[in-house]
Amino acid sequence: MAVWIIASDYATYRSLDAFRALEEVNWSEAPNAHIAPGDVVYLYITRPISAIGVKCYVTSVGLPELEIDDREFWVDEQRLLERINGRTWMRLKRVAVFSDEQRALLKGAVLERYGLRGGFVQSRQRATVELLDYIESVEQGRMIVGDDAVAEAADFDPDQVAQFKGQIARDDYAVPDQTANAKTRGSAQRAFADTVKSNYNGQCAITGISTREFLVASHIVPWSEAPDVRLDPRNGICLSTLVDRAFDAGFLQIGTDYVVRIDWTKIVGDAVLGGALKPFDGRRLTTPERHAPHPEYLRRRLQSSPAQAL
Template identity: 25%
Template sequence: MEHPHPEVEHGARYDKEEIEELFDTGFGYHVRGITVRNDDEGERYVLLFSRDDGPYADQVSAGRFTYVGEGLPDKGDQSPDTLGNAALIEAESDPVPIYFFHQAGDDPGWEYRGRVAVEGHEMVAGPDGEREVLEFEMRHRDGPEADPTATADVDGAAAGVGVDAPEPPAGGFAPEDTTGRKVTETRAGVRVSESFKQSIYERFDGRCALTGIDHPSLLTVAHVLPRTERPDIAEEPGNALLLNWTHHAAFDAALWTFDEAGRLWVNPEYEPADRWMDESLRARHGERLDRLREGGVADEYVGRRNESLSWWPPN
């Protein structure tokens, strides 16, 4: 799929079936607020939806606006670990095309408002004052709502828009990957090349190193030592592994780790109430996993990561 999608017209209204046809996807019974998809080339993109009569008062008309993440109002605090929320959080440092649709009042269909970018997020008190929700800071990238003073996002490169990356810091980093392209530093963070991502998918046989999940839309490349802190090894194969979005977020949040022998260790303060997270992490504490042991992650980087954890060594 070409990005930006050439057949989606800014200001036009589309019903559910038309959007499904345009993006060659399916929503099931109803449209979800945050829909994460991969195109035919394996490139990630997001379809984002907001309604005036939705459960949250999203402000969507200004150049910059807020968007409340996914989670049912009667199900307690929202989690950054859900697929949609994790995808938007990831898009802060690794931008992807995000197509934004809005439905105002009783208007038929969904009005396409153009592409948007994620500028930040935070947990805030919900409208009922009884729970916390994830509030994303968004910016319109094109159309009449766009901020003309804003600079281009790195996903402009994927969209066919020229992007001038800032000069690297003194001393530089920009190591070459296997294709001779260079790691790119932007104001949004450090972006790695698609060829590097593909190499990690292939090395892990397209499966999450922790759970074995193999659907491309649910997988993402994780770094043992954060690429924002160590851009010099952002495309070092021994510093990366393939995880699903939820366990990637949990890994970055230091809720779990693994050692040089491939044994899984969980932060002792993390006691997940979610059954899946409990069974995939807490119940496997200390278990040796072949995927983690044989995935080619360098012992040096695993050791450095674990030494930085406040709860290491584990009990």
């Protein structure tokens, strides 16, 4: 069984509406697609949605004509006629239509961090193991929106961002769990990230990288563990993407003295990763004049880490 991500042009065919109404739909086959019955297909809905919206599986392929009446969902009738005359068809059976909150976590900009080539789908591509693991975590509700990099790429509400910035200005840093859905998480992260990155003058506190696309406002005490300090800029450090991932996974740790240390016990058999992180071992964090990392937050992070010797 193969797992595919296939583009669904929303300006041609309203696939979300079709799968909400029908259990199975027609799908035109691309030449030499190599898609077989039993394969799983995730439909990546193009703009304005720009996210995976439907999971289905292939029930049959190579059909010479349409077997299901789903013409009402075709926006571009000319494109339908072209495909009727020039292609064979397969049938896709609905497994799930993802919710708004799930789609916020399955947007192209988020999926790119997990291996989606280019951050969007033009035709079809096989899902990598890493990408499939992430998609399944969203499906199964295992993906709490705790990943800072993911949250920065997620949808946000400008009004909520303004509200959260007001909270930060009032030293009110709490975001209760009962209000923290995917869009709220994205909005909170946006407000938090704007403040943290500004404090660090738009530079990674360890590497000095200043290219915006490679920077993340990383929580010291993770989002999932401390609702009361989720917006506290003293609970954030501006890090580059590699360093942020290493910090989250415990490969890189920051002591209460602001000194960076690498946990070499975690880096086994990956000389490239070791070489990338080695220059930072023993380096002192560059701290801002305002809202430097709170030593208590760093201590809490270290106490939750397997290595407690810092």
